[in-house]
Amino acid sequence: MEKTKVMARTDFNNSKTNNEAQNRTNTLILFFLVLFTATVSAQKSKVMDAFFKYGIDSGILNPEKTKRPDNYAFDFKQTIITSASEAVTIAKFDPANSGAERWTVVSVDGKNPSKSAVNTFRKNQSKESPALKAEDASFRIEKETADQLVISYKLDPSSLNKENGFIKDCRFYMTINVKSKKMDQIQTLNEKPVKVAILTADKFDLVVKYKWDDQAKQYLPVHEKLTMEAKFIGQAANVETITEYSNYTKK
Numbered sequence: 001m002e003k004t005k006v007m008a009r010t011d012f013n014n015s016k017t018n019n020e021a022q023n024r025t026n027t028l029i030l031f032f033l034v035l036f037t038a039t040v041s042a043q044k045s046k047v048m049d050a051f052f053k054y055g056i057d058s059g060i061l062n063p064e065k066t067k068r069p070d071n072y073a074f075d076f077k078q079t080i081i082t083s084a085s086e087a088v089t090i091a092k093f094d095p096a097n098s099g100a101e102r103w104t105v106v107s108v109d110g111k112n113p114s115k116s117a118v119n120t121f122r123k124n125q126s127k128e129s130p131a132l133k134a135e136d137a138s139f140r141i142e143k144e145t146a147d148q149l150v151i152s153y154k155l156d157p158s159s160l161n162k163e164n165g166f167i168k169d170c171r172f173y174m175t176i177n178v179k180s181k182k183m184d185q186i187q188t189l190n191e192k193p194v195k196v197a198i199l200t201a202d203k204f205d206l207v208v209k210y211k212w213d214d215q216a217k218q219y220l221p222v223h224e225k226l227t228m229e230a231k232f233i234g235q236a237a238n239v240e241t242i243t244e245y246s247n248y249t250k251k
Helices: 002-054 115-125 165-169
Strands: 072-082 086-093 103-108 140-144 148-153 170-177 182-190 194-196 199-213 218-232 239-250
Touching: 002 140, 002 148, 086 115, 103 115, 165 170, 165 182, 165 194
Parallel strands: none
Antiparallel strands: 072 086, 072 239, 086 103, 140 148, 148 170, 170 182, 182 199, 194 199, 199 218, 218 239
């Protein structure tokens, strides 16, 4: 009988010890979760405080505000420069048409485009972009002057797809004109070598300049410059792509 009581007390003590250990573990987990949440909030709140200070609309962070519009007609010129060649494509986009017909390829290197070139161009331009989402914990202020506010952030990997997954290793730098309260450009820079299609890029530097359109209530891209210092099967494959958008007309 006495032995049974001792065993019962031992089991009770062990159970009590286990419960206390579990409670301590849960408390620590809760503490770190609260700490992490506070850190995340503090990161983004500094950017929000700067926006409030300069009277900048926080909606500027909405990716929908910088997507290329699909209800505007515009002219398109793209120049791709490599060490061995330079290719220039002139095209027009008209949302009044349907499907692939919205794109008209005017010329490739000053000549009438082949059917194959037109199909390839239309296929590349018609790819859907996923709804991108910034990581709140990644926000930070990079530069603050009387004229400019530069903030940076990274994207949530879960908002990316297989094709643009490499962007998770890039940081975005948004430059805002403090006087006009509008965004001037977004620069995307890789933080480590990234795999872009068949290329491994040591440098991925994309700068997109925008103009604000009061009618559309969004930013329209006007100039893009992508510089890639890359390798393919160990050989240098540096590429510079310059894209210009002009003559926007709402349809």
